[in-house]
Amino acid sequence: MRTGLKGYKNLGAWTRCLVLALGGAVALSSCGISYNSPKVSERNGELPVSVVGMTARSVAYANASPYTPRALPDVFYAYAGSQGSVTGAGALPAAPYLPDETRRQMEYRPLPDINPQPYRIGVGDVVLLATRSSASTIEQLSGLLAAQNQRQGYTVRDDGSIAIPEIGAVQLSGLTLQEAEDRLFQALVSNQIDPSFSLEVAEFRSKKVAVGGAVKSATLVPITPNNLTLGEALIAAGGLVTRDEEFASIRIYRDGTLYQIPVETFRAQPQLSDKLLIAGDAVYVDTTYDLDRAFEFYKTKIDVISLRSSARSTALQTLSSEINIRRSALDERRALFNAREQLGAEKRDYVYLSGEVAKQNRFALPYGQQATLADVLYNEGGFDNTTGDPTEIYVLRGSNDPAKIGEIVAYHLNAGNAANMILATKFEMRPNDVIFIEEQPITKWGRALQQTFPTLLNSATSAL
Known part of the structure; x- marks a missing residue:
């Protein structure tokens, strides 16, 4: 006993403080003073919680719950x-x-x-008038005949007529080919010219x-x-x-x-x-x-x-x-809809983020399409794996069945294996889902020590 007391007296002051602090920690713990961090438990008070591992089958089951994303107003599709x-x-x-x-x-x-409908000659069309050179009247008709069979093109002018030498203007616009031939025949006969000719449209421009x-x-x-x-x-x-x-x-x-x-x-x-x-x-x-x-x-x-x-x-x-x-x-x-939405006057569906996420926040589910767990996590900055435990990621979803009100299913994603994050890209979110990420065990210990150390130090100092 004498030797132990002597050794105790030879301890440094800081070591003695630490021993007393640790003793104080035990004392505080026995008095019910401790650090409590949030976690997912099978039962929390009166709310029954069922923890389900996130697998391909459970993801398909969760996605089967009915949900239709809200649609933008019709004005955005007009x-x-x-x-x-x-x-x-x-x-x-x-x-x-x-x-x-x-x-x-x-x-x-x-x-x-x-x-x-039969084609009707129009302004801009080019008609081709073919005549025979055997009669002296043909030269009167074209003025340019030098071969046995002559073909002369005429463009229908803006007033709808063609101009033939020695005859003058002949209105052809709006006439069928047969009607135009009849009108040309009458024009030739009235001018005492041999009416032996043929007419065709060479260029269609009208x-x-x-x-x-x-x-x-x-x-x-x-x-x-x-x-x-x-x-x-x-x-x-x-x-x-x-x-x-x-x-x-x-x-x-x-x-x-x-x-x-x-x-x-x-x-x-x-x-x-x-x-x-x-x-x-x-x-x-x-x-x-x-x-x-x-x-x-x-x-x-x-x-x-x-x-x-x-x-x-x-x-x-x-x-x-x-x-x-x-x-x-x-x-x-x-613009009116956007203003109402910013003021909170438009109803939206939200997902809530808690625990060791980048920011405690709520995420508005998008219009017209589904959002996945990965969309929500990485849109909001993800989480810091130095404080958040990647093996303890949960999606908490309440029951929509009035007979099972209060029942909660916690879908557990173990992202310690990064390959399991593929499941996060498949897991569809529903309104009022809560995404929760637990602390790392070392984070819990560090935070507990950080909060209790000042109290323990004061206790040790007082004891000294």
Whole structure:
């Protein structure tokens, strides 16, 4: 006893403090003073908790619980060309139909059938007049004959007539080939000229169809007496150039209406290639709906084909004004929704993060799609594995069954093996899920010592 007391007296002051501190720790522990860290227990008070290991089977079971992500308002799927009443600049004359373009099955708006019509000569066409040189009156007709059989081309002028030497102007615009021959016959006879001739259209310039968009080469395709089909127009433009045909469509703009044929439907129904086109049609192969691009194409179509002088400018200004008004209305409604969401006035679904995560926070589940455990963890910065235990990651999910209210399932992910993080990319989150990560054992000990050491030190100092 004397030797032990002497040894105790020979201990340094700091060592004696430490011994007393450790003794104080035991004393404090016996008094119920200790560090408590959160953890997942099989039972917590009256709430029954079932811990289930996260495996491929349990992930499939958890994902089977019904949940439909909230959808954005319709205004985020609308575009400036949508239908509806328009205020401001006034409604467009015969406004084109602009179908909804979202990633779903495309609407089929068939092009109406039309009856084949005989070709009518128009302004810009070049007609070829063939005459015989055996009669002296032929020289009076052409003025340029030097061979036995002469062929002379005449361009239909802006006033719809052709000018023949010694005869004058003959109106041909709007006439079929047979009607034009009859009118020429009467003009020759009335001028006492041998009416032996033949007439044909050498160049078709008055009636055209514009083809653009996802084709090899945008072009203007003339309409001939043989008529022009949709398939022939696309071939003349080099054919379709589309990578994802399920999102591609053939749109035909005709007389203020936009018709739509999905490319998949066009491939599946060969008879659609035989649809007849008429003068002024515009064919546009679209892969994704782009209002500005489509507007530029229709603007060019209107410039080249439809309107003249001031009428053309007025129509384009009206169309541009209407699109700007609609676009401004959409922007205003979207901005209002964003403001309401920032103020918390829009209902959202949340997942909560606790424990050793980068930040105690809540994560808003995205609109229109599922979010996984990996999405939530890494979107919020993940966790620090120096303090968080990767072997103790839990997703706590309450029961939606009123008969089992209060029951909790804790899906346990052991990410000590990094390969198991693949399961986190498959595990779908549900509203009100809680993601919890426990502390490292050394972290618990360090924090407990950090909090109790000042008290123990004071106790030891007082004892000394």
